[in-house]
Amino acid sequence: MIRTTFRTPGFGRLFAGLTASMFGDSLMLIVLSMWVKTLTGSNGAAGLTFLWMTAPALLAPLFGYIVDRVARRTFLVVANVASAAMMLPLLLVHDAGDVWIVYAVAFCYGTSFVVVPAALNGLLKEMLAEDVLVEANASLSVTREALRLVGPLLGAATFAFVGGGAVAMVDAATFLCAAVAIAGLRAGDRPEPAGQPQHWRAEVVEGATFIRRTPVLLHTTLALALALLVIGFAESAVYAVVEAFDKPVTFVGPLLTVQGAGAVASGLLASRIVRRFGEPATVIVGLLVTSLGLAGVVAAQQTWELLVTVAVLGAGLPLVIVAFNTLLQKRTPGRLMGRVSTSVEVLTTTPQALSIATGALLVTLLDYRTIFALMTLGTFVAAGYLALTLRGRLTMTAGSEAPADPDVVAGTVLADPPTVTTLLPDQEVADETSWATGRQPEPSR
Template identity: 40%
Template sequence: MTALRHPLFRRLLAGEAVSSFGDSALYLSLGIWAKDLTGSDSAAGLVFLFLALPGLVAPLYGHLVDRVRRRPLLIAMYGTMALVVLSLTLVDSADQVWILYAVALAYGVTFSVPAHGALLKDILPSAEATSARAALITVRQGVRIASPVAGAGIYLAFDGGALAVVDAVTFVVALVVLASLKVVESEPEPAGQPFLPAVTAGFRHLRRVPLLSRLTLALTLLMATAGLMDTAVFAAIDRGLEQPAAFFGVLTTVQGAGSVIGGLLAGMLVRRLGEASSASIGYAIFALGAGIFLVPSLGSFLAGAALYGLAIPIFDIALGTAQQLYVPARLQGRVGAAIDMLSSTAQSASITAGAALVGLVDYRIMYALIALTALTCTALILVRPAPVPEIVPSIADERIVSQA
């Protein structure tokens, strides 16, 4: 991963690793916590709905990201979240499950603000786009090898409040690391443009770049059914494996291990095959993982989780690389937000459907539908491939040219 040669990126990656560890340890445990408090699979699945809901207004966050300095914005977000997660120390009964949902909603806002990806455009030259995205995704997914088990262990040994304190500390550490960076950012988008055209500029750019629109459509289509899994997985664990809800942490750890391999593999695939072909491979692997979940055995569940982990970084890095290469610096926020809004809207609808159907429909039907959708995404990308656009230079590229 050649992006690691850049000191700024290494420190940004270190802060992201610490923050991601705390995030995944906590928010992946929120579903277990909700299940234990209420005894309801639907209540557990609603945690993931609240995580996805903020994406419905993502263009507002993208507009903000393009109008301000990204590093100070990230510092403010980390500080706010350190305080928000501490509210979980107040939860001790089913009547207070709304606090879990409120924290999940705040997490959703944090995840929907596309400041990290936008900052990468300024920090790194275009040649490092794939390497940087691969490193970030590998770290984010890789921490899931240990963090869900660590989170579940702290939760079971102490309580959710102790886990919240640990997560708050990781936010503070990430804040300190980010504050130490000296970044030359592109100039923020100037004020004065009509609000609606400015906010929706990301959607217009997606439409103008066929490769980006095709990859975005595929992700949105997948999310239209993949959200069913966020509820179905608890039913599968309960009814298929007859395991406690905490087994979700084991599946997530296995998925994290698969994601480390997927992140390392994705960089090579994108560089050799391009964004479109790589994404189609990712969706095909995802379909295979969903299909394996139809067999109610421990081995099949673990294999399915590993394949999910392997697949997600591949199509995620492919789309992220395309965004970084083919979008101007001060459209990065709005294009990222447009992608997030489309996929999150679809995901929110499917999570809601899953919460409503989990008691009425066999979880295997849900997984079969997810597998069929992923195969459709593969075909969507491969049929009549979109042309590769021209790369939009970054200020890091301009610095290299001026120094030559």
């Protein structure tokens, strides 16, 4: 199936461009918070970098409305060029008084993380047959995690020797590479056909309405939101972990590399697991593995034990990301892909932002083991919630897929009904970087 995916016209070119962009991510994301930590000496201030990065999700539905009205290819080219330009202000950062510039760039980075995956989801749905979407998502996920084997180390080393400005320029160059690659595609050259005319406010919230009326997507999204409500604590707590093990701040780089190794190992199996058990069940497995890794951080006494548990933590993430992105792409009509993707961003990133802000406070009050114990419990509860709400609906195999009835959203029959990806025998018709999360569930920028 992976060979079939890469034989699809244009996918190899798209993959090459996204790989360049993901390499830039692997360098830059850790450097932003590391830069703030170096300038201020504050774990909380470093963690707040990710809060600024998640803040644009509050405007996500409006972004989605725009994404669904512009040709996917054009939107992605412009967005990547703009993302390259947003790196330039980092050349002006020199001391603690310039931290606000890092935060401003983090906000712009977060905007890129909202709009680019939304358009990319639509482009992938347009380019690829539905039965190979999971392989495309798995290929992108494995590549992203593989880059973590070297990216964080290179980013940390470059930052240590020549400063964050150099890393920013490399990241800007990778955005431009992605823009050039996407500009050469033939797919995505025209906007999706619009549905029946509605008031613009109704169209902005149409993605959220679709999620609310699609139980499997709703409950899976809410489960991720529950997990992210606590996992965001790690953005600040990771620096407390590094200090407790008497390591320099740059040791976060090796931790990300080890996490990437675990993620690559599970990512190579992700598409097989999704095909065998279905998307929601795979999300549950991924959350449970993540919970096990978080618990291991609590128990670790030696550095090697910490590294092993971080690898386990990394192994859970691709399962969640690949399964959720495939579920989202299959269940969502093309004309709504931008708005549904960005609505998911709101539902998952808002609790993540609250979690990051809370974590920045908790790291000053609690031992890191207590914080990671809370994260373990919250992630386990999220897996349990999804298992309970979708009980009896998780036994889908590749051979049992059946077409869905047309989904009804806000009283309008959708022009592009999705295919059921999980067996829902009693479903009413139309009734988704950071150290711990790897940047919320999205295929790439």
